[in-house]
Amino acid sequence: MKSTEDLRLGKQYLKIRSYDKALEHLTKAVIQGDRAAVSLLYKLGVHFFDEKEYRKAEQAFQLLAGRGHAESCIYLGKISEYGDTGRKDIQAAFGYYAEAYRLGLPRGAYKAGKLMMPDALRSEEVRDIAVNWFMAAAEGNLYQSYAKLGQLYSVGAYDRFAVTSLRDDKKALSYYLQGAMRGDGECMERAGLAFLHGFGTEINVKRAAILFRQAADHGRATACMRLGHLYDLGMGVYRDMKQSVYWYMEAYRRGIERGKAEAAQVYLHAGVSSLRSARSKKGKERAVEYLEEAGSLGCLEAYRVLAETSYVDGDQEKRLYYLRKGAEAGSEECRKDLISYYTMQAMPVMRSVSRLSGQAHRNKEDKELWNIYIAQLKKAEELYKKAAEAGDADSWAVLARMYLYKGPEVGAGKQEFLEAAEKGENSKRIDTRKLRWRFYAGEKPTDGELLHEENPKEAFRCAKELASKRHGSFYPILAEYYQKGYGIKANPEKAEFWRSKFKR
Template sequence: MAEYYLNGTGTPKNVEAAIATYVRAADLGHDGAAKALADHYRFGTSGVTKDLALARKWYQRAMELGEADAIVALGYMAEMGLDGPKDPVEARRLYKLGADRGSGWGAENYAILLQVGKGGAKDEKGAADYMRLAVDRGQTGAMRRLGTYYRDGIGLERDTQMAIAWYRKAADADDSDAMVELGDMTTNGRGMPRDELAGREWYRKAAEAGNGAGMRKLALGLASSEFTGVPSDNPAAIRWYHKLAETDDPEDAAFAADALAEGKAVPMDLKSARKYYEKAVAADVADTARPLVETVLRDNPGEAERAYALKILIERAEKGEGWALAALAHPGPMIDAARLEIDSAAWRAKVAALTDPKVLTDVAKALAVGQAGEAAIRVGGAICQGGERPVGGQGISAQADDGSSVAGGSAARTRPLRRNR
């Protein structure tokens, strides 16, 4: 009845009545009602206001009633620091408890923590045993992870053909991350004949399922024709970069922005790059404020754009970000060309007064751009060789006067393979 109220099925939608019904059922000992209510509070679904404290309360009630996945949900909250500090030890305990009470999700997450040694000792053999258990309980993601265990010899004897078989089982069950893995193995000829076209099709399947890693690899391949003998398709690559930027993951937006700002494999599109960098910056994605400033300054900035770029520079400098401090203290050709009004002497004095070794190191790295052995700058983009991330433009700072749980993804910006539930 609670779901009818939430969905407005056969009765007007009434969130308050739905919650009251869940509460009554949970109080009467219905474990599923307690967990369902907790899920709604945790994710803020169906009109229920997100409330992690109430989610925890009702997961605990469901746990008391014997609901194994509720135990795992509490473990996930502990691992990720939802409604409290991160506690990997408690997460590991709860995952094992949930697994031992029949949860496939718990078995998979416990295996992951055993594999990486999070919350306790590393145990790859135990990880493989629990991952098999998760597979037996129908966890699609566990099929893919078991494939990786066979591929990399994690707790099992290395067996590429078994890895492929498990990746295929997971892909057949619509696991898009497994499709990406198959794309990699097919493209690289690992355990099978090298087939670039087939690899691209696996990436396409993953991309069409909404997988960010699949979109990245498909767009890269379509743009650069890195797959031998497979022609490029620039218009399709552009479309996939835009689709990538529209996913829920701001890291994807940053990846698309990098490609569109660089203008090598696909035509330069600074306006779209700016839009996507702004999305990434708003989500606090690392190393995106600097290319945002550079993109703004490269796009024939007017007075408003110059003021916007300067505002970002000052905000970031005041937060102690070395690249911004360096740019303000020693403006490079890009800033000079944009005619930003900066009191460089004042900023050099601030840099001279710095005492934080990390900030000083970051400033030094930024100022080293242009020096041999540290970075090589070319018109239209910077190639960084000394630890700096690739950035567009001719440099916003000059040389100083005196000198994911388990993750995977593509090379430039990586995206974790999610295991949230």
């Protein structure tokens, strides 16, 4: 088959995404010398590489590299460097990158230099070779090479394997400045750090700020973080909260999650400071605005401060609003304060319910008394519901007990009771398993409960669970169930076991 036919078939198989067949025919076309097939086979190799089908990608790139295709050498270098086909081979990777450079790709020199970095930080001889590779890449207009050249002379102080005697901050800065002059953002940022900390030069915070701004304009998210910090502290620039927040949020928008948290902290500190120094209503309103901004950016502490401020101002409604916002955002302190507020409000109401209950039930003809009792009962329910919805297991348990004994009086039935009992299982004050057992056990209510639905299987399950948890009062109950076959097949031996356990 002629190469033109293989090329035609390769194109057709590419169109219908039959990539294995396309690989077969394009490979034949390239071997037969069809130049048009080269670019198609290269694109197919990139496709296999992106899909992590590295052996097929390697097959395509090997053929092309053997015919002087520089970009294929780069991909083969990557496959060898990272061991994509099963084994890392740094020496082979270096060879591929060097060949890519020989074939006219400056990126090959850059990648060859990068491969040498670990050894270059330990050996002056290796460093000199790496410098040559990076210089070759820089001459090919890969200006990010200057950042690597600078690192060869500065990073040694921070690398625990590096030979610190190789460090030369002045030389490092000269490379960073060369890269910065040619528009490389990383070089701008690294030069800025040198001026900020005085590495290889006198400390010059203003120049550092200028370089960070240039780096940010060239896409460096970390430079945005540094600008946010400088504006927050007023280092080398006028202290400006809005600018600080802007740059922190810009870093966040560019992928640095911490930028949002830092912006929130700026607002938090501004809000707290403004509260302390506020001498007017307007000053306090400004402080609240800052704190609300902090909260909107995820600062949980801001909601607590806002709640406390509202409490001091005597605005209980606002306090509850901020506590709810904080709890919804995940503040454990706000959640606990919210629960504490509602339960403290509910306690005197429940005491009132207890006092009224007996009188109201004995004198049901007294409509006014009965209505007062029901109103108080519903008020207690509402308060405990709010505490329960804030995640308080004890409040769910209180509601379960309320529904069991007074459910119909507040319009609650079986569903409300079982939901509250389930959500209140972790209560340390009330064992809702006992409430469920009382709901299911026996033909009729035995303890004055208004909700009851006999279910022997559920009653047995509850009793067994409680007895297994060493609730001694349920030993004889479980013995009776086994004896009578209540909710379970009768088993005299197990009945005797639980009966004897109770006697012990």
